[in-house]
Amino acid sequence: MTASERVVAEGGRLDAEALGGKPTSLWRTTLRRLFQRRSAVVGMTILGILVAAAILAPVIAPFAPDQVLIGLEEGIKKRSGPCIHLLGCPADQPEHILGVDGNVRDYFSRIVFGSRFSLIIGFTTVGFAVVIGTALGALAGYLGGWVDNAIMRVMDVLLAFPSLLLAIAIVSVLGPGLINALLAIGIVTIPAFARVMRASVLSVKETNFVAASKALGAGTVRILLVSVLPNAVTPLIVLGTLEVASAILSAAALSFLGLGAQPPTPEWGSMLSAERNQVFTAPHLVFFPGMAITLTVLGFNLLGDGLRDALDPRLGRESKVEVV
Amino acid sequence: MLQYTVRRLLSSIPVLFGILLVTFALARMIPGDPCTAILGEKATPEVCERFIRERGLDRPIYVQFGIYMQDVLQGDFGNSIRFSRPVSQILVERLPMTIELSLAALTLAVIVGIPLGMLSAMKHNTATDVVTMVGANIGVSMPVFWLGLMLAYLFALVLKDTPLWLPPSGRLTAGLSSIPFYDAYGWTLAKDAAVFKLLNFFANLYVFNSIITADWKVLGDTLKHLILPAVALSTIPMAVIARMTRSSLLEVLGREYIRAAKAKGVPHRTVIVKHALRNALLPVVTIIGLSLGGLLGGAVLTETIFGLAGVGRALFEAITSRDYPIIQAFTLVIAFGYVVVNLIVDLSYTLLDPRVRLQ
Numbered sequence: 001m002t003a004s005e006r007v008v009a010e011g012g013r014l015d016a017e018a019l020g021g022k023p024t025s026l027w028r029t030t031l032r033r034l035f036q037r038r039s040a041v042v043g044m045t046i047l048g049i050l051v052a053a054a055i056l057a058p059v060i061a062p063f064a065p066d067q068v069l070i071g072l073e074e075g076i077k078k079r080s081g082p083c084i085h086l087l088g089c090p091a092d093q094p095e096h097i098l099g100v101d102g103n104v105r106d107y108f109s110r111i112v113f114g115s116r117f118s119l120i121i122g123f124t125t126v127g128f129a130v131v132i133g134t135a136l137g138a139l140a141g142y143l144g145g146w147v148d149n150a151i152m153r154v155m156d157v158l159l160a161f162p163s164l165l166l167a168i169a170i171v172s173v174l175g176p177g178l179i180n181a182l183l184a185i186g187i188v189t190i191p192a193f194a195r196v197m198r199a200s201v202l203s204v205k206e207t208n209f210v211a212a213s214k215a216l217g218a219g220t221v222r223i224l225l226v227s228v229l230p231n232a233v234t235p236l237i238v239l240g241t242l243e244v245a246s247a248i249l250s251a252a253a254l255s256f257l258g259l260g261a262q263p264p265t266p267e268w269g270s271m272l273s274a275e276r277n278q279v280f281t282a283p284h285l286v287f288f289p290g291m292a293i294t295l296t297v298l299g300f301n302l303l304g305d306g307l308r309d310a311l312d313p314r315l316g317r318e319s320k321v322e323v324v
Numbered sequence: 325m326l327q328y329t330v331r332r333l334l335s336s337i338p339v340l341f342g343i344l345l346v347t348f349a350l351a352r353m354i355p356g357d358p359c360t361a362i363l364g365e366k367a368t369p370e371v372c373e374r375f376i377r378e379r380g381l382d383r384p385i386y387v388q389f390g391i392y393m394q395d396v397l398q399g400d401f402g403n404s405i406r407f408s409r410p411v412s413q414i415l416v417e418r419l420p421m422t423i424e425l426s427l428a429a430l431t432l433a434v435i436v437g438i439p440l441g442m443l444s445a446m447k448h449n450t451a452t453d454v455v456t457m458v459g460a461n462i463g464v465s466m467p468v469f470w471l472g473l474m475l476a477y478l479f480a481l482v483l484k485d486t487p488l489w490l491p492p493s494g495r496l497t498a499g500l501s502s503i504p505f506y507d508a509y510g511w512t513l514a515k516d517a518a519v520f521k522l523l524n525f526f527a528n529l530y531v532f533n534s535i536i537t538a539d540w541k542v543l544g545d546t547l548k549h550l551i552l553p554a555v556a557l558s559t560i561p562m563a564v565i566a567r568m569t570r571s572s573l574l575e576v577l578g579r580e581y582i583r584a585a586k587a588k589g590v591p592h593r594t595v596i597v598k599h600a601l602r603n604a605l606l607p608v609v610t611i612i613g614l615s616l617g618g619l620l621g622g623a624v625l626t627e628t629i630f631g632l633a634g635v636g637r638a639l640f641e642a643i644t645s646r647d648y649p650i651i652q653a654f655t656l657v658i659a660f661g662y663v664v665v666n667l668i669v670d671l672s673y674t675l676l677d678p679r680v681r682l683q
Contacts, residue, residue, distance in 0.1 A: 006494055039461070106372045157342030161659050164621030165639070169655060172643040228663045253625055256469050257640060272470060276629075280481050290470030297465035305461075 040306020046299030054115040061109035063147035065266040069094075069104045078104045079275075079282040099284045102262070104294035107285065110266040111292050117267045117298050121182060121251040128186035130240055133193025134232070138224050140194065141201025152198070155191040157199060163188045167250055171259045180269070181260035183248045189243055196239055201230030234311045241304035245297045252293050267289050329671060336456050336667055343659045350655070351648045352385065358639065388525050392652070401653035408589040411653045414638065416521050417454040419657070420528035421495065422634035426619045427558035428550050434612065437562040441569025441608075448574060450633060460482065463563030468622045472556035474627065491549050493631035495530065500545055502530045508537040557622050561615035568611045572604040606677055613669030620658050 034040045053060060063069070069076050073094040082099045083089035098107040140151040158166065171182035201224075204210060210227050218226070253259035255269030256276075261273055267291040277284035361370040376382050380391055395402065401411035413569070444456040480492035496502065504527035506513060527533045531550075535544035536607045576582065577600055585595050624636035635654050642650035 004629050052565065133587070153338055156339050157346060160339050160343055160663050161346070161615035161655070162619075162621040162662060164618075164624065165655065165658060168640065168643065169350045169625065169651070172651075173350055179618070183611065247464065251463075256625065257628070258644075269467070272467075272473075275552075276473060279477050283474075283477050285479070286473050290467060290474065294462065294466045297467075298462060301461055301465055303675065 003222070005015060030113075030307075030310045032099060034306050037306045038232065039302045040204060040310070041064050043299045043302025043304075043306060046295055047303060050109065050115050050119065050296055050299060052114050055120050057116060061112040061239035063106040063109040065105070065110045065113035066264045067105060067109070069100065069106065076100060079278060080286060081282070081284050098288050099282070100286055101271070107288060110271060111268070111288055113266040114268045114271065114289065114292060115296070116266070117178075118248050118251075118293070119259065121178075121185075121267075122212065122248045122300065125182050125189060125247040125251070126240050126244050128183075129189035129193050129243065129260055130236065132186075133190040134197040136190070137194035137199075137203055138228065142224060142228070148198075151194065154195050158188065158191045162182075163246075164250055164253055166260060167254060168257065171254060176259045178255075178261040178265065179252040182249055184254070185247050188250070189247060192239060192243060192280025193236065196235050197232055199237065201228050204228050204231045223229065238304055238308040238311060241300055241307055245300035245304065248293065248297055248300070262324040328674060330536055332667060332670055336663055338564055339663055340660065343656065344393060344661070345389070345394065347652045347655045347659070348389050351652045352388070357503055395556045396656070401648040404642075404647055404650050406642070406647045406650070411649045412521065414524045414650065415635070415653060415657065417528060418633060418635045418638045420525060420530075421632055422623050422627070422636060424529055424531055424550065424621075425553055425557065425623060425632065425634060426554060426616070428554035430561065430612070430616065432554055432558040433561035433615070436558075437565030438569050438605075438608065440598070441564075441566040442573060442601070444566065444570040445577065453570075457570070460566045463559045464567075466620040468556055468560065469625040469629055471559055472553065472626055475552050476629070483655045488554050492552065495546065495549055495632060496542065497545050497549075500542060501544070502527075502533055503537060503539065504540050505533050505537045509538075553632060556629075557619060557626045558616055560622070561612070564611055564615055565608060568608050569604065572607045573600055576600045603674075606673065609669055609672060609676065613666045616665050617662050618663060639671035 070082075076094055078100060079102055080096070080100050082097055083093050084094055084097050085091055085095050088215035089095065096106050096108065098111060101107050101110065106238060136151050136155070140148040147312045161169075167181070167184040167188045170187060171180050174180035174183065204227065210223060213223050213227050251260055252267075252269030252272070255267050258273060258275040261270040272286055272289045273291075274280065333643050357372075358376050359367055380388060383391070399412060401415070403409060404411050404414055407414065440456050440460070444453045447453050476492035478489065479490040483489050504524065506527065513523065530546040531543065533547060534540070551636065571598075577596075582595060582600055585599050586592075590599070620636070623634060624640050626632070627634040627637035628640065635658065638650065639654040639658075641647075642654065
């Protein structure tokens with residue numbers, strides 16, 4: 001089927017729906033499309049489990065994340081591998097489904113509590129970048145002229161650095177720590193949102209409904225918030241979801257380098273960093289946090305891709321365009 | 325064409341200037357007193373005063389920036405505070421490693437990523453397509469440092485005593501050394517000459533050096549050491565390239581002219597390779613240029629894990645020890661490299677797509 005035929009088919013389907021008398025909002029359509037995509041459903045399932053783990057962490061985890069088990073359990077050894085009674089681990093050994101780390105803490109509990117950090121990291125950095133990025137992009141696009149030039153040149157310079165390197169450099173100025181790492185990743189993420197917002201503003205600025213708002217006496221802020229922003233929401237949501245994924249990866253990398261979360265915080269990157277030299281003797285201590293990061297990032301990536309396809313019917317099911 | 329090239333070159337000047345400004349500012353904003361950091365907590369105020377005067381750290385900030393720009397334009401990055409050696413010399417020693425690693429990873433990503441994307445597009449909506457794309461999605465989601473550690477575990481420990489064994493760290497096996505080609509050829513050179521630095525740079529590209537000196541043992545060993553880090557580093561760009569090739573090729577395959585080509589009886593392979601792929605590769609080239617940034621960032625992690633003395637690891641070490649000159653120079657070189665590569669990518673459009681030339 002060619003692109004044009006597809007559009008006709010799609011249009012036909014939508015018309016039929018409209019004739020059925022059921023009003024369909026953009027969000028309902030989007031949600032329906034989202035649930036039709038297997039990969040998006042997988043992504044949502046992963047994220048659902050992650051959110052549940054984060055909220056119910058104290059219930060799910062058998063121990064506190066920083067509880068040292070020496071003296072609590074007989075015969076417990078540091079860095080001992082996973083022991084699951086159902087899978088044949090002798091019943092006289094204490095059960096630790098993901099093993100015990102170098103400080104004799106239950107690894108499963110730490111991984112479960114780590115989900116809280118990864119969600120916080122993802123949402124705060126992207127939230128920060130969205131607010132500042134869209135504001136800058138909107139100003140640049142709407143005001144044009146030297147403001148546009150100044151803002152976008154700064155964004156160009158930020159984009160000229162490989163993002164992880166810039167984040168490392170910023171953290172080195174601010175000092176290591178989780179909050180500073182989040183700030184650094186947030187700053188590095190700003191340009192992407194500024195660009196998308198600016199492009200949306202430019203395409204909407206010259207339309208008749210904006211001219212009408214202006215004629216009715218609406219101010220700049222009102223026009224930006226009421227007329228322009230809703231038109232930019234779609235690409236912003238898609239970009240936001242995908243950026244959460246890369247923010248989690250970057251934060252894990254910073255923690256791995258010792259610049260982000262510091263021990264004993266049960267943050268996955270920092271846990272991996274603490275045990276990286278034990279990869280040959282206790283590989284499970286490296287494997288599980290990495291697996292947790294991969295699954296989380298995968299969840300956000302799948303959801304982001306699904307949202308992109310669902311929110312933009314023009315793209316069709318198969319054509320994905322990388323938003324960079 | 326010429327006009328486009330000139331315009332594109334001019335437009336990158338403000339960005340390059342901005343990069344200079346940012347690297348300068350970042351290095352100056354790093355907390356802590358450089359004097360006590362380098363000379364130790366016991367440095368007397370007199371010693372510190374002389375130290376600061378000698379390095380121009382007491383002058384107004386804009387004068388410092390002026391001095392900095394002047395030096396950079398003359399290729400002088402100052403002396404490393406930690407090693408007390410010219411930064412340019414350290415750069416000459418460290419950069420080749422990173423270039424070798426990045427090129428190996430990029431090559432791997434391109435020669436595996438593009439065919440995978442093509443395969444996926446040609447077998448659209450089949451099991452092959454699904455498996456490839458699931459693989460690509462997992463590929464972009466894995467942390468480089470984790471993948472590196474897991475590969476090291478698998479190939480260095482689990483597969484020990486098998487022919488698949490690969491070394492988990494370093495550039496060469498202990499006891500083996502790469503003899504610079506100028507020594508192998510018996511050239512006599514003044515060690516402080518600029519020419520020597522240049523030759524040294526090429527000699528430190530072990531793959532290149534061992535090929536031109538026909539030292540196959542070193543070549544084999546270097547490549548063996550390069551495999552694991554290159555594979556780890558290439559995963560993300562490979563997945564991104566495969567996805568981009570697939571979506572771009574699918575879009576092109578839906579066009580009318582492809583149907584026309586098929587209708588007039590052009591063989592399937594010719595349609596894909598000659599008609600579709602050429603047009604589909606344009607966005608892929610852009611992605612390749614952009615993924616270089618990720619490669620350079622990833623090099624910091626990969627070099628740390630595999631114990632490779634490259635630019636990324638040097639930069640990280642410099643940051644933790646507040647070695648301003650190294651931080652400035654290395655960040656600058658990496659960002660410049662990134663800008664230049666993307667410039668080349670932009671210019672390559674004129675060769676790939678005649679429409680760009682006409683605009």
